[in-house]
Amino acid sequence: MKKINKVLSLGLALSLTAAALSACGSNSGNKEAESTAGGSAEGKTKLRIYAQYSDEDTKGYYDYAVAELAKEMPNVELELEIQAQDDGQKLKTYAATGNLPDIFNTGLDLINVFRESNNILQLDEYVDKFGFKDKMLPSALNTLYTEDQHVYAFPYAGNEVILLYYNKELFEQNGVKVPTTLEEMHAAIDAFKAKGITPLSIFAKEKWPDVAFYDIFATRYNPAGINALDKGQAKPSDPGYKQAAQDIVDLVKAGLLPKGATNLNYDQAAALFHEGKAAMFVNGQWEIEASTKALGDKVGYMYYPAPDAASYEANKMAFSGGGNPGGYAVSANTKHKELAAEVASFMALKYAEFKVTKKGSPIVSTKVEKAVEKAYDPLMEQLAQDLPNMTSTTAFAWGLSNTKFKAAIEDASQALLSGSYTADQFIADLENGMK
Known part of the structure; x- marks a missing residue:
């Protein structure tokens, strides 16, 4: 996971005094x-x-x-x-x-x-x-x-979110519309493939981005996304969750991802995007600094494409991720x-x-x-x-509370990106893993 974790000291104690004047009448x-x-x-x-x-x-x-x-x-x-x-x-x-x-x-x-x-x-x-x-x-x-x-506890850290980054220059140079619907997403795939450009890069060797990618599409049908599955408020076999899996299967078959996507680590996947070889990239908002450094004002992020224009507008501000x-x-x-x-x-x-x-x-x-x-x-x-x-957020894989579900969806969502997996297999594997 390309996300900075702070290294904390072990077993040390430090006394710091907040210097100030004593309050009146104390x-x-x-x-x-x-x-x-x-x-x-x-x-x-x-x-x-x-x-x-x-x-x-x-x-x-x-x-x-x-x-x-x-x-x-x-x-x-x-x-x-x-x-x-x-x-x-x-x-x-x-x-x-x-x-x-x-x-x-x-x-x-x-x-x-x-x-x-x-x-x-x-x-x-x-x-x-x-x-x-x-x-x-x-x-x-x-x-x-x-x-x-x-x-x-009194919180200070907010909800981190998954962003669907895109290279504005590649879209403009190739006359590709930034997709808002699945139909437009397929059109973008066809246009970029014809130019020898990878449509979307993802470091699918790590499983949490794969879960997040599935969640992106699940939130277009139920804004609660994987969070509802984790809490038992929805079932994997519910129509929207099955359709989200099918949407990914269809996109992968259309050529959305680079070859061997499930073997790519962050450095490899990010390089494709940073070097202008991939038009889109999936990562958390912490990627903003790295992508901006690499691409400057060429980089943007789009709102997640949906099945149709109506659902796009309805769930436009429902984001994958959370806290x-x-x-x-x-x-x-x-x-x-x-x-x-x-x-x-x-x-x-x-x-x-x-x-x-x-x-x-x-x-x-x-x-x-x-x-x-x-x-x-x-x-x-x-x-x-x-x-x-933002109208809602969901959860990252590491924030899921149901350990059986977490393990099942990590494996199943990675398999979804392999190109040799069906939506029915996805649902069956999730349900079996949660028993």
């Missing part, structure tokens, strides 16, 4: 601080926080948020412990020993573990009290609420529940603010009112305008 706060283990000799309330802080990128987020916190809540002192890259093992150990930090960065997997063991604070009342929901992007509410419709609940959570055993929740929500908001204003990325969960300091690339600007208008 005598009662001083007494509370002095009477608890979380107190500070300076009259501030000290909170332990577990967060990423391992490279310039992750340090930038944290330092920005802490500096802003010092301005708004000078009565708070954060003691940072650097998040370890250990699949949450250190946090699980802390939970087991009753030593969870007051605030900790976490994802859905640990949320589910900790809510079962009553180690994570349910934040519903604080979401309302601090107006956090009002600050959420409507399209990103799935990152706030878990399946039980409660909140356990999960996660962000800054609060220990159920903290001595400062409301304050910790307020700080956690503030940190999440400032993380999103940093990402938009300093990093030039709109992929956040909450609204950001401050002006962007790093200008967006043109495609990122288009995505920034589309994000508030």
Whole structure:
């Protein structure tokens, strides 16, 4: 997967103090601080926080948020412990020993573990009290609420999405219309094949792009896409899901993909697109930077083609991809529940603010009112305008919760791109794999 994963330090602890003046009239706060283990000799309330802080990128987020916190809540002192890259093992150990930090960065997997063991604070009342929901992007509410419709973390990362990139110059030079329907997609395939150009490149050796490609077509029939299958809200044999598989079979047979597509890795597939040998490319929005660097203003992204014009317009803003609940959570055993929740929500908001204003990325969960300091690339600007208008997202393969379904659709969606597989086989393999 061509997506940067931050390398986190192991087993390190670092104390950082948010420098600021003491709040006026803080005598009662001083007494509370002095009477608890979380107190500070300076009259501030000290909170332990577990967060990423391992490279310039992750340090930038944290330092920005802490500096802003010092301005708004000078009565708070954060003691940072650097998040370890250990699949949450250190946090699980802390939970087991009753030593969870007051605030900790976490994802859905640990949320589910900790809510079962009553180690994570349910934040519903604080979401309302601090107006956090009002600050959420409507399209990103799935990152706030878990399946039980409660909140356990304040999110800052938004929904990542799958984009169907295309080379504008190749389309214009060859007189090809950017497809909005399957009929137009087939016409594009024929036109590019006649010119010796690969219509679409995909790194199908990795299975998650194959799942995403199937999801693109499934969302044209049911905007919930693979997410509905994962949650048991739809069946693989439902007409729309079977037709989506058939659409891909037909496109592959028509010559959509390069030979040996299921053996191509990212570097190989991306090279075809970046070098102008493929007209289209499938990847997440994180590809914007690489494709813009390679193609400049020649690169664009199209909305997914649909069976007909009516369904294209109806589901135009339904995107494949998504996100999960996660962000800054609060220990159920903290001595400062409301304050910790307020700080956690503030940190999440400032993380999103940093990402938009300093990093030039709109992929956040909450609204950001401050002006962007790093200008967006043109495609990122288009995505920034589309994000508030997205009607739904689905899920990436790595975000699927039904392990049997995940394994089945990864194999079946890859087979769909082989050119020797039928829609009936796809459905049968999915159903058998989910038993």
